Amino acid sequence: MLRPEPGATATCKAAIEAGLRPVAVPLFEIEPVAWAAPDSAGFDGLLLTSANALRHCGPELEKLRGLPVYAVGEATAAQAREAGLVVSFAGTGGLDDLLADIDPNLRLLHLCGEQRREPAAPRQTIARLPVYRAAPLAAPDFAAIAGAVVAVHSPRAGARLAELAAARGLDASAIAIAAISREAARAAGGGWERTVTAVEPSDAALLALAARLCNSSAQQ
Numbered sequence: 001m002l003r004p005e006p007g008a009t010a011t012c013k014a015a016i017e018a019g020l021r022p023v024a025v026p027l028f029e030i031e032p033v034a035w036a037a038p039d040s041a042g043f044d045g046l047l048l049t050s051a052n053a054l055r056h057c058g059p060e061l062e063k064l065r066g067l068p069v070y071a072v073g074e075a076t077a078a079q080a081r082e083a084g085l086v087v088s089f090a091g092t093g094g095l096d097d098l099l100a101d102i103d104p105n106l107r108l109l110h111l112c113g114e115q116r117r118e119p120a121a122p123r124q125t126i127a128r129l130p131v132y133r134a135a136p137l138a139a140p141d142f143a144a145i146a147g148a149v150v151a152v153h154s155p156r157a158g159a160r161l162a163e164l165a166a167a168r169g170l171d172a173s174a175i176a177i178a179a180i181s182r183e184a185a186r187a188a189g190g191g192w193e194r195t196v197t198a199v200e201p202s203d204a205a206l207l208a209l210a211a212r213l214c215n216s217s218a219q220q
Contacts, residue, residue, distance in 0.1 A: 001023070002153065004028045005030070008024040028136055028137060028157070029135045035057075042107065043108060049095055050076060050112070054111075056131060057111060065085065069086065070098065071098075073091060076090075095117065107124070109126075113132050114134075116130075146175070148175060148176075151180075152177055152178065154184055155181070155186070175192055177196070179196070179198065180197075182197055
């Protein structure tokens with residue numbers, strides 16, 4: 001799996017409990033960036049698309065505590081609750097699905113990473129405020145990826161995987177991709193042995209998918 005810490009350790013633990021033999025090959029290191037919270041009166045809610053925003057936002061979050069959270073996925077919603085925030089809505093699809101399911105008149109403050117995927121056609125007014133960055137690791141060890149099922153947790157991880165695989169001459173046709181979302185699957189590109197998307201953008205659904213792909217490969 002390509003997930004950075006601390007998510008990599010949590011996912012590996014869950015994978016072991018599910019009977020898998022995971023190997024973590026993080027492609028990025030998550031680090032905070034300096035930011036200042038705006039006046040919360042100008043917004044109706046917080047848009048959260050990654051738990052990393054909550055892990056790295058720091059004390060400025062206190063100034064926004066009164067805003068309800070609209071979260072992409074239950075893992076991000078759980079992290080928001082743990083931080084003492086009130087979750088108004090937790091999506092079960094990607095970002096575009098979430099925005100399609102909530103009030104189109106909302107003014108949302110998106111606490112996000114420096115690199116992010118923009119929504120396709122948002123009806124809401126969204127102000128983006130980076131609070132963390134994913135810094136690429138220069139030389140991840142790809143030895144364990146050859147012939148494996150690779151869990152891709154984000155579009156940026158998918159794109160970075162495709163870039164590094166091409167640069168290193170990795171045999172993509174021997175690697176199966178388990179993607180957490182349609183966006184992550186698209187970002188990984190083609191040429192893989194197969195690419196399958198989880199039924200919902202959650203770690204549990206992604207691990208269940210990876211387990212099915214591993215079992216399928218073992219039976220071939």
